[in-house]
Amino acid sequence: MSTAKPESYKSTCSYCGVGCGIIVNKDNKGRTTVEGDPNHPVNRGMLCSKGMNLHYVVEDKSDRLQYPQMRWGKSHPLERVDWDTGLNRAAAVFKSIIKKHGPDAVAFYVSGQCLTEEYYLVNKLTKGYLKTNNIDTNSRLCMSSAVMGYIKTLGEDSVPIAYEDIELADCFLVAGANPAWCHPILWRRVEKHKEENPDTKIIVVDPRVTQSCSLADLHLQLNPGTDETLYLAIGRCLIENGDIDMDFIQNHSDGFDAYKELVMETTLESAAATCGVPAEDIQLAASYIGDAKGFLSLWAMGLNQSAEGVNKNLALIDLNLITGHIGKPGSGPFSLTGQPNAMGGREVGGMATLLASHRNLLNPEHRQEVADFWGVDSLPDQPGKTATQIFEGLEDGSIKALWIICTNPLVSMPDARRVEAAMKKAKFVVVQDISAKAEAIPHADLVLPAAGWGEKEGTMTNSERRISYLNKFTDAPGEALPDAEILLRFAKKMNYSGFDFPSMAEVYAEYCQLTKGTNIDISGLDYDYLKSNGTVQWPFTDKNKGGTVRLFTDKKFYTPNGRAQILANGPRNKTELLSEDYPLILTTGRIRDQWHTMTRTGKVAKLNKHIPSPFLEIHPEDAASRNINDGETVLISGKRGEVRVHAQVTTKIKKGVVFLPMHWGKILQNDFPRTNNLTGNGIDPVSKQPDFKFSTVQVAKYVKP
Ligand code: SF4
Incomplete structure (x- = not known):
């Protein structure tokens, strides 16, 4: 029986930081469905599996807190x-x-x-x-190292690029990120761009073979924790090949001489041995970047969630700075945010x-x-x-x-x-x-x-x-x-x-006034404008109606002297050292259809079908030496606790490294212990971001007591 008029509302997906536009439709019985907003500049009508199932989460109130x-x-x-x-x-x-x-x-x-x-x-x-x-x-757990990376190099925490730079780039360096699963709609745009422009080069840096690697021209499967050495080695190759932008370096930046001195301290061969990747692949990555007219570096937790996350950010951002790939179409350092806001x-x-x-x-x-x-x-x-x-x-x-x-x-x-x-x-x-x-x-x-x-x-x-x-x-x-x-x-x-x-409009109006005169000025913005005109990119002022697509197009940075800072420090020790008791490196991350600790996505049957239970990726040689077969239950033990899951024996992970998804808690999923029983207290000294990518563990076949 019809009870109400069907209605439509505009909103934004509440999962990842891509920020896809959503149209919510309510039928005459009040039932909700969602679809991608075809006119939204981010997703152009597309939604990933999580976004297209948002209505199930809205409708299912069975586990909601209702009263204080x-x-x-x-x-x-x-x-x-x-x-x-x-x-x-x-x-x-x-x-x-x-x-x-x-x-x-x-x-x-x-x-x-x-x-x-x-x-x-x-x-x-x-x-x-x-x-x-x-x-x-x-x-703090996902992007504070990127915040400090931007502040130190560009003067403020300012992402310089726009998504439209994806379609203008011809080289992507995807570092410590699996956007095919974790930022899917953004990655669809990269895929489409590559399909239409097959010469576009994609380099993926990750200790695991992820879904994002299927699009890569080059996968640098580095040893965990060696990212900084890799980016400094690529920097050295760019300098030696003459693929740097001396005009940008001399007129718009500081720090190049010290950077050059640092990168020259490590030979290509030594860096290749440290990182566990072939020297010629480092050279190839440098040549892709060196040949690019538009170079985007994309990164996420693989760099940020580290006891040296800020240094890793600096080493990556330096590649954009020494090549002058910032403040122009198709170019820039681009940290991917995990959360919607x-x-x-x-x-x-x-x-x-x-x-x-x-x-x-x-x-x-x-x-x-x-x-x-x-x-x-x-x-x-x-x-x-x-x-x-x-x-x-x-x-x-x-x-x-x-x-x-x-x-x-x-x-x-x-x-x-x-x-x-x-x-x-x-x-x-x-x-x-x-x-x-x-x-x-x-x-x-x-x-x-x-x-x-x-x-x-x-x-x-x-x-x-x-x-x-x-x-x-x-x-x-x-x-x-x-x-x-x-x-x-x-x-x-x-x-x-x-x-x-x-x-809430008044709360927002007060915040907007507080931005007046700063580099993120949105004092000209209010709810009425957003409701009538859709989304805008800051800064957005009375003088600058329509927002700002790209920052630093004038090569004036937010540092005290207006110049970008090329900064690098030598790699430091890792959080934990491998030992006889704990000889494997544990790295953690996300899977495609779950979000954070599953309090929302875990309620959606369709999403649970993709990967229904937690697993440990382990290399066949590490599994064989422990007499572990694919699918068997294993006990992962570390200095701080234990976790029990089934083994996924795969060459997608490097020998000596194991991977656990981070989502499962102990209450939601039949008492499977938490992944974070195993991770440690190491934090980056500058950003205070914890290291979720390098804990030491042992793995054994689980024997029922
Ligand atoms: Fe939502 Fe991110 Fe998927 Fe877009 S890509 S629909 S923002 S989860």
Whole structure:
């Protein structure tokens, strides 16, 4: 029976950072379907398997949190309470802890899936009003090394390219990324471009043979952790071949002489031995880049999730700088963001080490500008605790209260058992989530139900600086509220002024004004413009209506002297050393049809069919020496824990290396232990990003006790 008029809404996919445009259709019974927006500049109507199944996640509310719940004491069960009771308690506990132990005794841990408005509010709340910079995000786990790579070389965290550069490039270096599975629609564009232009060269650098390799002209299957040596060796070849841009080097950059000296320290043969790839393949990669008119370097977690992630970023970005491939069509360094709004979070300063609109947290004038804008005296002057440091703070007692929003740290953080133990020491934990299955809930003193995708409005920014408006098209279940609304209510309970926003449009308008005069100025933007005109790439000002496709076209960079910085450091030691007990390198990553810790994609039967259970990729020789056959259950043990999965014996992985997908937690999937029981605490000293790509383990056939 017909009950309502069919309706259509525009939105943006809530999974990866590609940011595909979606049209949501609701039929006259209120049932939802989704399709790719044919007019969207990102995906031109295409959607990948995750995006085209989003409606199942929207419609299935069976596992959703619907009401606030609270524990009256640590040993008490969670009980349903009303919003006022829950938030009054949160405010009372936060006030008491701050009074007794100071503001740095509390922390917020949020997510690259938060909308920009939510990110903005939680930053204003913590940095401006709670007076702590202890606000970090799970984006710390995926792209903080890229943020620092850009800041150090280009002056600010500014992705210089646009997706339309894909169709203008004739050489791609895909480094530590598997976009065919993890950024599928972007990769479809690369595939189509290669089909139409067969001379386009694609180089893939990865210790595994991934789906992306099927399009590659050259696969450099390097030893894990040796990326920096490889890019420096390619740099040396480019210099020796004369394939560098001396005009750019001399007139628009600094640091080339020191870079040249460093790359000349290592011979091609020695680099080839370190990386485990043929010297002639390094030469071939250099010749592809040297011959290119448009050269794009694409990278993701393989570089970022490393104890030397920033150095790896620098070494890769240097290849674009020494060849002058930046600020022109088809060229540039292009970090792929994993989460849908990791970029929006970076823009509003949504990390313990950042300040809004690319201002510098360590600069007193910048802090005062933001403080004045927010109407507060000052902002804390030292960086706050980053993701891993927050949980260390719980462990050592320096952090007493933690508020987790839209992320699942007991599955996604490295050394997950340590994180679990740390959570048990917390005086007060708030878990604000959509899913009743979030693994942190058993540790929560207060559980707050949040609205999900499509149940609230707001904006996000994708990997190419493109801002989209997301429509609300359905109601949240029960009493669940948008994350922004929860934060506004909490701020009021804390008696803070500055949080009286009649609508999300007003929150966004305030953030846009804070960007005025900065290099990411969007002060001319508002919801009305986005709703009427679609997406835009920042910066976007009154003078620059329509946004900015490509940055640095004038070769003026955001560094103090306006010149790009060619920077490189020699490779350092890895997080862990191989030993007799743990002779294999474990690297972790994603699979095609799952997202993060599976709280959404794990609900979709169609997506679970692709790869239904966790597995360990192991090379045939490593398997044979351990008497392991394909499909058998194996026990993977490391210094921090164990994981039990079935073996996938394959030459797709290098000998001496094993691979586990990162998605499976212990509650969702029949008690399969978490992959992150095995990963370690090594972090990059500059970006504080954890290393998920180099842990040492042993593997044995599993024998039932
Ligand atoms: Fe969504 Fe990313 Fe797939 Fe596009 S490529 S549909 S943004 S998951």
